[in-house]
Amino acid sequence: MATLREIRKRIGSIKSTQQITKAMKMVAAAKLRKAQENIVALRPYAYRMRDVIGHLTALSEKTSEIPLMQHRPVEQVLIVSVTSDRGLCGGFNSNIIRQTSHRIEEYKEKEVELYAVGRKAQEFFSRRNVPIKQDRINFFNHLAFEHAVQISKDLISYFTSGAYDRIEIVYNEFKSAVQQNVIVEPFLPFVPDPEMAEDKTQVDFIYEPDKETILNVLIPKHLNTQIWRILLESYAAEQGARMTAMENATENAEELVDNLTIYYNRTRQAAITKEIAEIVGGAEALKES
Amino acid sequence: MAAELEIEIVTPFGKTYEKTIVSCTVPGALGQFQVLKDHADMLSAVDIGQVRLQEGDTTEKVLATGGGFCEVKNNKVRLIVESAEFAEAIDVERAKKAKERAEKRLASEEDDVDIVRAKSALLRALNRLKTAQAL
Numbered sequence: 001m002a003t004l005r006e007i008r009k010r011i012g013s014i015k016s017t018q019q020i021t022k023a024m025k026m027v028a029a030a031k032l033r034k035a036q037e038n039i040v041a042l043r044p045y046a047y048r049m050r051d052v053i054g055h056l057t058a059l060s061e062k063t064s065e066i067p068l069m070q071h072r073p074v075e076q077v078l079i080v081s082v083t084s085d086r087g088l089c090g091g092f093n094s095n096i097i098r099q100t101s102h103r104i105e106e107y108k109e110k111e112v113e114l115y116a117v118g119r120k121a122q123e124f125f126s127r128r129n130v131p132i133k134q135d136r137i138n139f140f141n142h143l144a145f146e147h148a149v150q151i152s153k154d155l156i157s158y159f160t161s162g163a164y165d166r167i168e169i170v171y172n173e174f175k176s177a178v179q180q181n182v183i184v185e186p187f188l189p190f191v192p193d194p195e196m197a198e199d200k201t202q203v204d205f206i207y208e209p210d211k212e213t214i215l216n217v218l219i220p221k222h223l224n225t226q227i228w229r230i231l232l233e234s235y236a237a238e239q240g241a242r243m244t245a246m247e248n249a250t251e252n253a254e255e256l257v258d259n260l261t262i263y264y265n266r267t268r269q270a271a272i273t274k275e276i277a278e279i280v281g282g283a284e285a286l287k288e289s
Numbered sequence: 290m291a292a293e294l295e296i297e298i299v300t301p302f303g304k305t306y307e308k309t310i311v312s313c314t315v316p317g318a319l320g321q322f323q324v325l326k327d328h329a330d331m332l333s334a335v336d337i338g339q340v341r342l343q344e345g346d347t348t349e350k351v352l353a354t355g356g357g358f359c360e361v362k363n364n365k366v367r368l369i370v371e372s373a374e375f376a377e378a379i380d381v382e383r384a385k386k387a388k389e390r391a392e393k394r395l396a397s398e399e400d401d402v403d404i405v406r407a408k409s410a411l412l413r414a415l416n417r418l419k420t421a422q423a424l
Contacts, residue, residue: 041303048299048369052332052358145301145371153406206331208319217318217334218358221371228301 004271007264011257018253024088025246028239032177035236039174042229049222050193053215057192060211067160068190068219076111078133078164079103080155080187081125082171082230083118084238085140090245092172092180092238093120099182100170104130113164117151117231133158140235148228155227156220159188171230172237178244180237187226190219292345293326296366298352298373305373306342306352313366314341315359324366331361335370337409337416351376353420355413372413379421388414 002010063069081100083093100121104112116122116135126132134154139147158164167188172180207214296313298306312325316338335357342350357370391411395404 038302042301044304045299045301045369048360048367052360052369056332153403206329206333208317208322208331208333213318214332214334214358217356221357224371225301 002267004264004267007260007267011260011264014253014256014260018250018257021246021249021253025243025250028242028246032236032239032243035174035232035239039229039232039236042225042232046225046229049218049225053218053222054192056211056215056218060215062212063215065212066190066215066219068156068188068216068223071189072162072165074110074165076113076164076166077107078113078115078155078158078167079107080115080117080151080167080169080171081121082169082234083116083120084234085119085138087120088245089238089242090248092241093118093124095180095182096170096172097121097124099184100125103168103170103184115151115155115167118234140231140238143231143235145224145228148231149224151231152220152224152227155187156223164188169230171234172241174233174236174240177240180241185230187223190223294324294328294364294366296342296368298340298354298368298370300355300370300373308342308344311343311345313343313368314339315368316340316354317359324361326364328361328364330363331359333359335359335368337412339416339420340368340373351420353379353417374417374420376420379417381418381421384414384417384421388418 057063057069079100081096083096087093097120100114104114113131113133114121114125116125116132116137118140119137122132122135122137136147136151155167159167166186169183169185169187171183171185173183175181292309292311294312295309296306297304312323314321314323315333316336318334318336321338322333335354337356338354340352340354342352344350352373352375354368354373355371357368360367360369387410391407391414394407395411
């Protein structure tokens, strides 16, 4: 049985941990709000870009000549695994790592390599002998559009140089503050969203230069946007997951403190009862003698 | 001339500008072009360069823009570009530093220098400086 002092100490330590988890929850909530603002700001740009590319690919008869849209027999696959740099966010990273491992398993007949975004993926897979082509870590704290451009440039150059025939991205989609979904999304070769093919009637447009050249310029920009969106979503999802995890931790701590306090009181009461019993016993013994 | 051309400039960071103006000059991939009222519908790729907006008879605004595209449809211009900064908001010191960095990278003999990236960084920095001085 623990002594009173020990129990008191434990209660104290749990309470200070609780304060930390509470603070982390608050910080995550503030960061989440900021990430959400960024996602909202990106939308008009992303939608216009998507619509125009849909419009152009629907009208162009020569999409097979566009390097980024070329489908080759799949020999080498690159999987981009988007995790976070920091832990303490519940199942956020383990879900991604599990899904990434599934994909690697699925492509085991081919050559698979990994592109690790976020420290957690890099740490996990480098210990398990998964070939990591490249990693991008420790940047989520100061996430900027340039990071997205850099990643997208890497991926585009891998694809056009023929190093990989297919590139997939595994990331957490931001549903709401309490819900994240793991998504596996093909990145290259580029396939226009079927919904994007809008009205084909707009044929009297002037295209400057021709449609294919515009597409060759715009598709990389669209891919930049996609990566930027994925990074923002993943970051928002991470903060959401951390918020939930820290909320739960704070509640758990509360419960622990309650139970320990009851236990502490009981122990104290027992000690007092024991003392009284001893005194009474001692007094009785004295009386008899 | 009256202001009768709607324009909207959109970047990944939100809408930068939305107004009805007289005309605008855009750095198209095939050269600079000007859009006035009743311009034919068109879609053009846009290079890194300067966009000039004529807001009224005497007022003009200049922006440094990144690459993207420009759509003209029914007297509405949509400029979708990766960046857009008003000349007066450009941080000249920062642009100068970026220019120096890019030049250093291009001049270095190391193999791992990404020439394409350094070149486009240099172009962007030069464009900012040029725009800031165009005021």
